[in-house]
Amino acid sequence: MRETHLVVALDDAVRLVTAAAARLDATTPGIEHPRIDEARLRLSHARDLLTVAMRTSMSLIYYPTGFLRVGGVLFQTALLAAGVWAATQTVSMAHGSTTWMILITVATVLVVAWPISRLTYLVDGRIGRRRVAAVTSRYPTTALPPGVADIDRTGILLPIDPQLDQVRGTIDAARSQVGAVARLYLDGHRQRPRSGADLGWLQDRDNIIRCIGEADISLCQASDAVRIWTSLPRG
């Protein structure tokens, strides 16, 4: 059930990031500035990373470490065995020698390895998306904080800086939620970090906390890009 709670909490974070991106788009139509472009890009990146973290936490094929679960082992070995069986049966029917059979076996493994790996990844993504959708549809969505959920269209006549402050406020709310998700995940982790160095070590070995950490960094960069843009002199 820990995975379910994690997915629900991540979903809340994704909705906050989506709200921040929508608010930024509504506030800055037609503004083409490197820092505004950066903010848009970083928010989109953060949302993608959090979505990957959700799928990884619901995966039936991979552990967060990247190693295969039993389901992944069965899937990959079944495909590999089928490929090698088909190729060697063909050699056997043609009365090929043992040397030929070994060569064809090695060639088959080399040829099918990448497609099997790619297919495993695609199947994992599809299953992960379905399982995430099943979880998020089962749980009622948490209400977003006041002022975040809806973009106040009447506010379009307000000066842009207060509106961008609201964008940063929404990004802060998203970061708070990402921090809550990180704590939820790390509290139950066997390798629970005790320092920043520990956390960095764990991020190299755990795709969920790596995605959460990178999403947090992207949110920091989006917020800072907006801050820089609002502090620029405008004439």
Added chain:
Amino acid sequence: MRVASTTLSADQLAAELRAVGKVGRELAVDLQYASWSGSWSGAPAADVAIANLCRGAEHVEAAARTLAGKAPPSGRRAVVSVLSMPFAVAAFGAILAAVPGPGRPAVMVAAVLGSWFAVDVFLRVSGAWGIRHRPPRAVSMSGGPAAIEPKVREIRDRLDAMLQTIELDHDAAHRDAADQIRIARDWFGMAIEPPANPS
């Protein structure tokens, strides 16, 4: 590690740049850990510092790529990935040698699956070994942006030293790298002292 005042090769410069980028990212993760482990009231902390440390790291990593291409895999992972292929071949050969009359499809399938499992177990054992022999738990700085200031100043000193040694007239890659280093230096500076009117 300080950069010597003598001229460095592109590979040496790239290695030094990657080391600087690593320190920048470690400082950012340290601030993240401080945010995640502390009681969080109000707005999350250190967003400016984290953002700019990582921007700086991105630019020094880009400079390293410009000079020496993609970073080679290093450490335990490189050793494990180099060893896994001969390990698979050895397991495949051992299974074929152990079975009388190996020229049958069923034996080939068994040999392939056997070597697949052998490599999988090898990778899992090496992963578990890496966890068991993890580095000693370093003390976190965890004191917020003020605590990282000396480290960031050290990073900037290292970048300054590199800018003095880099040969701008060597080729376009060196000039591009120098530009990236200057931009990285500015971002690292903004991690500890955001300017009033940045560009």
